[in-house]
Amino acid sequence: MRKTLIENLTQGPLTEPAPAPDEAGLAELAKRVDRLARAKLGRSLSIRQVDAGSCNGCELEIHALNNAFYDLERLGLRFVASPRHADLLMVTGPVTKSMREALKRTYDATPDPKWVIAVGACAADGGIFAGSYAVEGGVKDVIPVDLHIRGCPPSPTELLKGLMALLQAASGPLR
């Protein structure tokens, strides 16, 4: 263990510079983010991830945000265990009919002000699962969505870009 720890201390971090905020994401956000929320939250955001019936591909890449390369917490973003502690819901999956109620309840349990990011192709409109008897067909059909991060699944870099866009809009100059 000692060798590993010493090597980690002397090697320098693996963490890579954060990407520039996603321009398209920024534009979408600017419309929706309320001024008061920006002033109140500052550069700190607690995220609650909700899997509303994804294939688990998106979860893998969301997990990767916590690894040494992306290190989400340095940006003031962290995943929390309860919607009651969250500012932001990160929702994946086409929202299966079975998960609709659970997703709504999670949203209702999240205190205002709050944002919702829909992650992945199926969270946008049901994606490849659209039209099934068991699928609602997109997060926005169930709860209000502030930002879509597309991709199947979006890479950690794309996820980070979307989150940075949200952060900038939340703490940057008011527009």
Next chain:
Amino acid sequence: MALLSKFTHRKTHEGHRPWPRADVADEGWQQAIEALAGGQCTLLGLWGDAPQVQMALLDETAGQIVVLSYTCKAGKYPSVAVRHPPALRFERAIHDLYGLQAIGSPDTRTWLDLGFWGVTQPLGKNRPAKKPEPYVFLPVEGDGLHQIAVGPVHAGIIEPGHFRFTANGEHVVRLEQRLGWAHKGIESLMDGATLDEAAKLASRTSGDSTVAYAFAFAQAAEAALQVKPPPRAIYLRALMAELERLANHFGDVGAICNDASFSLMHAQCGILRERTLRAAGASFGHRLMMDAIVPGGVACDITAEGIVQVEALLAEARRVFPRLIELYDYTASLQDRTVTTGIVKPEYARQFGAGGIVGRASGRAFDARRAFAYPPYDKLSFDVPVLDAGDVNARVWIRIREIEQCLSLIEQILGALPTGALTTPLGKGKACEGLSIVEAFRGDVLVWLRLDGKGRVARCHLRDASWFQWPLLETAIEGNIVADFPLCNKSFNCSYSGHDL
């Protein structure tokens, strides 16, 4: 002796490949049930195909598979689960999806249908749903018991599922799972899909096993259409499959240790996982290699940069990972959590035909790559590590040993990569059927496919290894403390989406 000859059967279906499928009546069906109950066969799958029910059986010693088809009478068939419990959840799922009823079934509660679809029996009569009856969990009796309900929304970045614990103080007396929350109706979307569309659906059955599903789906289609993919494609498929296994095993070893609050392992294994995904992304243009395997071959060749990165990954993993194994092995506080925790009894692993890590950590030496030696694994040399302890520790060690095997396999594949074409054109063929089994990182994935002769899917069934592993998690947690559940659950790492379909 051929496996099929053990069962009284009538018509054998000519277009079913590579293993036989035969119609059976009551006599043959009962013989199969007895063979399962007596342990002479292993259940590989049981699925609806109205008006028939299909049952796939494996003879492990002979390495033979057979599919038996029972034509339901007035929507009813004799229950398999009444004699062989591993069939129980399948029978409940068949009823939810098709309305076909297992006569004599010991449990007729719904399974995948949680009452939210708005319809019942979507692949059968497809009628508007009435108000569902309340779901009754199994009774638990005794003094001082309390229940803990968890999910479907969990505290971590995890898939949805519901766990109902009954505990006496800290000790779990019973765990009952309630799954189905991620049910997307994949098999109904498959009906009438083109091969390309269907391959994409199969690839999204369980994202962590996207390569294995695409591999199995492609093999089933190729078996049905009697097409052989080119040698280079076969080797590239195995390379992708091993990269996927490697990434998942790195992630799991770290995540299991993290659930015992040993985050150093998690951080270090996370680095190796990320390097694996990056090498995969550089090689095939997608970090999880989604849609890189297609029926007939592979969608893209490995890039020159990809080969460099995969070779660098091998060197890095061989440098770093032995030290991490040592770290795991010599950290007493970590071993204290994993050793003797969450034991799966070998007899259960055998009875349920539990594949993958769960089976191999409990003495069941089954690996589809070895059992069926599908190409290119017939040309590659590898060990199938097996342990008997069946605890969390054993499941960690199986992963560790398989990581070593993966590194060797990847090296062999890169060294032997043939040149040539990437795909073989697929004809539309006549109406035909194919069955395929591929070893995903968590166990064997079964794909059964019927093509309509016009290039479309008439019926496709996908069976994740999780179907036989989830029930064993219920047995493994018994008598353990509630706080050890995340550890046990992660050591299984069953798929919710792959199970729920």
